[in-house]
Amino acid sequence: MPKLRFVQASGEEQVVDAPLGKSVMEAAVNNMVRGIIGECGGACSCATCHLYVDEPWFSRLLPPDAMEQGMLEGAIEPGPRSRLSCQIDVSDQHDGMILRIPAGQS
């Protein structure tokens, strides 16, 4: 099972097992990663699962669709590597992926 590394703005890290086919948001919520809420349950409607994806993983992800892009514009502290974690499905390529939670979110 791929492992994901969530990093808080404070530098605090949490490595979680992410089941294949689940979203990164679900992996974070199920492991109580601070700052990732997933209020809408993964419907791309709330932007409470926003995070930054480190390279090289960021460039390998399928690009965000128009809906996600729109939601990201209004997320807390959006940046160039912002994504909604509910829109990223975990695959084998994601093992070790580093995900950073925006300071204003946690």
Added chain:
Amino acid sequence: MTEPRQTVVIVGAGQAGGETAIQLRKLGFAGRVLIIGEESQIPYKRPPLSKAYLAGTASEESLHLLPQVSLDKLDIECRGNTRVMGVDRHGQRVLTEHGAVSYDKLVLATGARARELNLPGAHRPNVLPLRTVSDVNRIRQRCQAGRRVVIVGGGFIGLEVAAVCSKLGLQVTVLEGLPRVLARVTVPQVSAFFERVHREAGVDLRTGVQVTALEGEPEVKQVVLDDGSRVEADVVIVGIGIVPNVELAQDAGLAVDNGIVVDEFTRTSDPHILAAGDCTNHPNEFAGRRLRLESVQNAMEQARAAAATLAGKVEAYRAVPWFWSDQYDLKLQMVGLSAGHDRCVLRGDPATARSFAAFYFRDGQLIAADAVNRASEFVFAKKLVASRALVDPAALADEKIALKSLL
């Protein structure tokens, strides 16, 4: 000496109940947390029931707020299949059909139940509400391609079900009693947009019609309307709203007025009892009055306010209400409460496009917005509504002006 371990009992295993428990642990509450629910499941998300779960693209397990293993890790006890019969406020005990449970603090997260059609035949086995996982399991057994589904109610549930059923290849009829769909929540232009979309998808959508009888034994075969017409049905799905579960609170003598009356900290009229979610009537800053909201966001955020109150932190509930609905390729996102607006402007043309936004004003202030496939408009409208911004309506109607620039 250590203090005796406190017990928080939560009645209702929906999203408000589940989130209260989870948030209590996040806040470091070390006492006992027990959730008592009537359904057999651990707390689960309801919004996907009329969307992905009905469509068969989401598993039951994916609906859980947290998987059982995470609940165990957090030491959250869930007692399902248990009906709470009463609350002994004096003795601080909850009386269930399987015995009494003592509490130090009680949270009523009893939610709401589907409103029933008040007609003979409404209890026949192919007339189904949509509120729980087991409701949807029953609906799915009957919703095979080619069958005829009649949906009573043109609100969010009815329209979401119509979209899913139409995609699954059923023959879909929607019957709405009012002159337009979504009449309770939006303006005529937005209603007309959704009516057009559903008709284009092949749905037989009829507004301003009353169901007068359900005919057929042992199953309903025909739905009879007040104009005398009959609609053939293999299954009838009833989506005519919900009724808050306030009986427990009422019988216990708590203040109830279209919902369990709570303050902005989710406290009821009993200092040991809180309430959160669809079942509450709370003071809402954005509406400028008390109201009862039926939304997952309200359930989740009130639950967090309840947990904060229980943990001794003062955190008032004052979120801007928002809602969403998925139908076909469309995502409707709504923010604020548009009731009582004195002006509405449109950005984009709902009569021709599949993407637009409606903005609502009262006394020059932006109070609400509905956005269809316009996430950017939704997120910035949310910020503008939250800050009670005075915005130029003409600027919002002008597609060339980015909302971001109005903040």
